[in-house]
Amino acid sequence: MVSVRGVRRSFGTGAATVHALQDVTFDVAAGTMVALVGRSGSGKTTLLNVVGGLDKPDAGSVVVDGTEVTTLDEDGLSRLRRESVSYVFQTFGLIPVLSAAENIGVPLRMARTPVAERERRVALLLDLVGLSEHAEQRPGELSGGQQQRVAVARALAASPRLLVADEPTGQLDPETGLEIMALLRGVVESEGVTALVATHDPVMMALADRVVRISDGRTTG
Structure with missing residues (x-):
């Protein structure tokens, strides 16, 4: 469902440059829930934004449901977000x-x-x-x-085919957060959706089919 290859993303210039993503490569199989784990500032949100077409990488490729996201124009990105990718944020919106x-x-x-x-x-x-x-x-x-x-x-x-969730339990108490995590696990199974969820919660990691760890813009797992 998701294929990320050699993705790089930096912000700023010169000595102030921040390398948010450095040669990130990983896959997400269809119908699975993958937990993206890392401390604050590790690159989780940047990676989710690149996968979901909210941001463009400086290098590398991102394919979602057979579509090369990094080559889409604005109309193509709008169609991707309307038809294939949906988002859940910690601020509800x-x-x-x-x-x-x-x-x-x-x-x-x-x-x-x-x-x-x-x-x-x-x-x-x-x-x-x-x-x-x-x-x-x-x-x-x-x-x-x-x-x-x-x-x-x-x-x-x-x-949608892909659900991208950025710390969806970040503003919730532990008991309520557990309910939301169980709900996300349930919708992956009942709706057949694929989920990429940024989290630092060990319960979410346990519920995921796979854990991808990110540190200083690099992924493992």
């Missing part, structure tokens, strides 16, 4: 004025999915993340864990 159901349905509205199909998909996802009874509540009326569940459901709305 929900729209405050919309209900849980409406937030989940946003990607489907953008894709102009017919109303009946959109409503069916939203209902299915609300049930999947255990929030059917909270469909009409807005983010401010939900707990942090519930908001992250909505964010996961929204990321799955358009049936």
Whole structure:
């Protein structure tokens, strides 16, 4: 599903240059969950951004679901993010004025999915993340864990092939974080999605099919 070869990414110039990624090479098999593990500043977020098409590397190649991401123009990248790749961040990123159901349905509205199909998909996802009874509540009326569940459901709305999650439990207490990690493990199996998850949580590492460690911009595992 994901093939990264010889990826490099630096920021700044001269003595101030930061080598965020250095000759990174690894693969993610379809239908698996891979935990990307490393301390703060190790390059995790940069690597996720490059894989998901939010940033371009200085060198190397990234292939996602058969598409060479690093050669896409803006239209191609938009299509990739709309059809193949979805994101979950630790800040939730929900729209405050919309209900849980409406937030989940946003990607489907953008894709102009017919109303009946959109409503069916939203209902299915609300049930999947255990929030059917909270469909009409807005983010401010939900707990942090519930908001992250909505964010996961929204990321799955358009049936992506790859789910990229950057520290999805970073703002949650340990018990709630465990629930979200178990949910992500479950959606990999029930939705057939592939997941690349940046984390430092040992429980997430245990739930993953594989652990890739990153340190000073270099990966192992």
